[in-house]
Amino acid sequence: MTDPLPPTRRNRASLTYKLRYAARNPDKVRGYLSRMSRDLKLRAVSRNHVAYYRAVMKSDAARNPEAAVGSRSHERWLALGRMQFDYLHEHGLKPDDRMLEIGCGNLRAGWRFIDFLDAGNYYGIDISPDILLAAQKTLVRHGLRDKMPYLALVDDLKLEFLPSGRFTVVHAHSVFSHSPLDVIDECLANVGRVLAPGGFFDFTFDRTEGAEHHVLREDFYYRTETLTRLAERHGFTARFMEDWEELPHGQSKIRVTRPESRPES
Ligand SMILES: C[S@@+](CC[C@H](N)C(=O)[O-])C[C@H]1O[C@@H](n2cnc3c(N)ncnc32)[C@H](O)[C@@H]1O
Numbered sequence: 001m002t003d004p005l006p007p008t009r010r011n012r013a014s015l016t017y018k019l020r021y022a023a024r025n026p027d028k029v030r031g032y033l034s035r036m037s038r039d040l041k042l043r044a045v046s047r048n049h050v051a052y053y054r055a056v057m058k059s060d061a062a063r064n065p066e067a068a069v070g071s072r073s074h075e076r077w078l079a080l081g082r083m084q085f086d087y088l089h090e091h092g093l094k095p096d097d098r099m100l101e102i103g104c105g106n107l108r109a110g111w112r113f114i115d116f117l118d119a120g121n122y123y124g125i126d127i128s129p130d131i132l133l134a135a136q137k138t139l140v141r142h143g144l145r146d147k148m149p150y151l152a153l154v155d156d157l158k159l160e161f162l163p164s165g166r167f168t169v170v171h172a173h174s175v176f177s178h179s180p181l182d183v184i185d186e187c188l189a190n191v192g193r194v195l196a197p198g199g200f201f202d203f204t205f206d207r208t209e210g211a212e213h214h215v216l217r218e219d220f221y222y223r224t225e226t227l228t229r230l231a232e233r234h235g236f237t238a239r240f241m242e243d244w245e246e247l248p249h250g251q252s253k254i255r256v257t258r259p260e261s262r263p264e265s
Helices: 015-024 026-045 049-063 074-090 110-116 129-141 181-194 224-233 242-246
Strands: 099-102 122-126 150-153 167-172 195-207 213-215 219-222 237-240 252-257
Touching (some): 026 049, 110 122, 167 181, 181 224, 219 224
Antiparallel strands (some): 237 252
């Protein structure tokens, strides 16, 4: 039974989709059910989405930190990190940029950014202490201690503890795909303060052209215009990155800038 809809029209939360998927992938049903039951338990004891997703990451990272950030194998982990790095490098990243990576995970791309940037110019934040411990191991493995990156645990995206006008590049890959709209709204409401004049904020998201939905409150699907309008409400200009669509990655990418920003590259 093949799915008649293209990926951007599928509603993964609908019963029809789930039944079709189960018929096509009977070996995955057991895993889905056990994830569903784990997530129900974690949601019941979590006070908000961040606490819930932190618990999901704890459980996933205990098994395998690379799988916890979404990579099926070490080769995929390396390739996904390279794709993020190459794209940003081709779209304006320079060694003297000061970068904030939101949801840095275990530095799948972060270690490449750290390696490229001048010492002290990378700041990674994440809600998961478990994945930040894995990030430290990635740093050691890649011999990047002397680059003096900062890694900080956060509980929200108010960014209150970070200096105003500091970061020339802000990056969030595969973070809004795990975030309800109020978390994205909080981020967009606050990221402008920490952006340097002329800076930009790139983020990926799971795109739907149909109804917005989520699966187990782990994966969230948004229409492009929902996110571009939200960014505009917070004073940004938002640009859908068409050329990112050509890469073998299921998500889409938006770049937001202040209207007075540096020329696009
Ligand atoms: C799929 S992983 C991607 C990690 C990294 N960006 C990469 O591409 O390898 C998502 C990461 O975002 C973090 N995260 C999720 N929601 C967050 C939030 N509201 N604030 C900061 N980090 C968040 C998770 O803990 C996890 O490490």
